[in-house]
Amino acid sequence: ILNVEQSPQSLHVQEGDSTNFTCSFPSSNFYALHWYRWETAKSPEALFVMTLNGDEKKKGRISATLNTKEGYSYLYIKGSQPEDSATYLCAPQAGTALIFGKGTTLSVSS
Amino acid sequence: ETGVTQTPRHLVMGMTNKKSLKCEQHLGHNAMYWYKQSAKKPLELMFVYSLEERVENNSVPSRFSPECPNSSHLFLHLHTLQPEDSALYLCASSLNRGLNTEAFFGQGTRLTVV
Numbered sequence: 754i755l756n757v758e759q760s761p762q763s764l765h766v767q768e769g770d771s772t773n774f775t776c777s778f779p780s781s782n783f784y785a786l787h788w789y790r791w792e793t794a795k796s797p798e799a800l801f802v803m804t805l806n807g808d809e810k811k812k813g814r815i816s817a818t819l820n821t822k823e824g825y826s827y828l829y830i831k832g833s834q835p836e837d838s839a840t841y842l843c844a845p846q847a848g849t850a851l852i853f854g855k856g857t858t859l860s861v862s863s
Numbered sequence: 864e865t866g867v868t869q870t871p872r873h874l875v876m877g878m879t880n881k882k883s884l885k886c887e888q889h890l891g892h893n894a895m896y897w898y899k900q901s902a903k904k905p906l907e908l909m910f911v912y913s914l915e916e917r918v919e920n921n922s923v924p925s926r927f928s929p930e931c932p933n934s935s936h937l938f939l940h941l942h943t944l945q946p947e948d949s950a951l952y953l954c955a956s957s958l959n960r961g962l963n964t965e966a967f968f969g970q971g972t973r974l975t976v977v
Contacts, residue, residue, distance in 0.1 A: 757905070785962040796865045797906075797953070799965035842906070846962060850896060850919065853906040 757854035759843055765860045766833050773829045774857040776843030780824035785846040788817055788828055791856070792839040800828075800841075833861045866890045869954050869969035877977055878944060884972045886937040886954030892967070894960045895937040897929060898953040900971075906953065912937060913960055944976045 758777040766772050776786070785804045791797040801810040806821040814831045830837055840858045844851035867888045876882050886895065897909040911919035912931040926948075928940040937954055951973050955966040 787965065789968075794970070796867070796968040796970045797966075798865070799967070802963050802965050804962055844906075850908050850911050850960070851906075851966065852908070853898075855903075855905045 757843065757845060757852055759841075759854035759857050761857060762855065763858040763860070765862065768834060768861055768863045770833050770861075771829070771831045772833055772859065773827050774841055774859075776826045776828070776845075776854055778824050778826075778843075778845040780822055782847045783821050783824070783845060784848070786819055786821075786826050787844040787846060787851055788826070789842040789844065789853075790839045791842060797842060828857075830859070833859070835861045835863050837861050865967045865969065867954060867956055867967050867969040869952075869972050871972060872970065873973045873975075875975045875977060876941065876944065878946070880944075881940070881942040883941065884939040884952055884954075884974075886939075886956075886969055887935060888956040888967070889935055890956060890958075890967060892956035892958050893934055894957045894964075895931060895934075896955040896957075896966065897937070897939055898955060898968075899950050900953065901947075901950040909939075911960070918960075941974075944974075946976050949975045 788800040789797040801817045803819040808819040816829045819826045840856040842856045844853045895912045898906045910929045930938040951971045953971045954969045957964045957966045
């Protein structure tokens with residue numbers, strides 16, 4: 754069973770700030786790393802799936818990097834907007850399904 | 864809308880009741896999942912179905928009984944639950960169980976056991 758740690762647990766920033774979160778996982782028995790965004794009263798929504806060490810993915814103002822050798826992934830949000838307020842979940846995949854962290858809850862004030 | 868629909872959205876049941884949660888997807892996905900989120904805990908995988916066959920049971924008590932009659936539908940039958948089973952139950956589907964396959968989630972059923 755993977756032990757997934759996400760930090761910080763919660764974060765409050767002002768509109769326009771850039772921010773980043775960390776996901777740590779055991780580097781052994783790793784297959785893929787997923788990031789999800791979960792807005793209140795909605796479904797978790799996939800942001801990125803990464804498999805290769807050194808992978809970098811970008812979607813608009815959000816980007817992610819992956820280091821499989823040391824077991825971590827960073828999620829970056831550039832110029833945060835109120836609509837970015839959500840819980841960001843990372844989920845390493847080892848085998849059949851995803852093992853989720855507790856998430857980082859981001860609140861962006863206008 | 865993710866294409867995964869769960870009903871009901873909210874459910875209150877007594878410990879002696881029997882109820883079922885329903886999940887439906889018409890995305891052409893072959894894998895379906897049940898996850899549970901209890902307060903202050905991460906999403907926990909409960910069951911995995913692939914091509915209508917259960918391929919994983921993550922040590923879930925027998926009072927939770929899944930059923931997958933076809934690739935578009937997944938049920939979670941509940942009986943003699945305990946108050947600690949109160950949680951958000953999320954269904955998800957994916958094209959297959961491959962590495963690069965993202966999961967699409969429903970909005971969940973908020974279950975309260977009284």
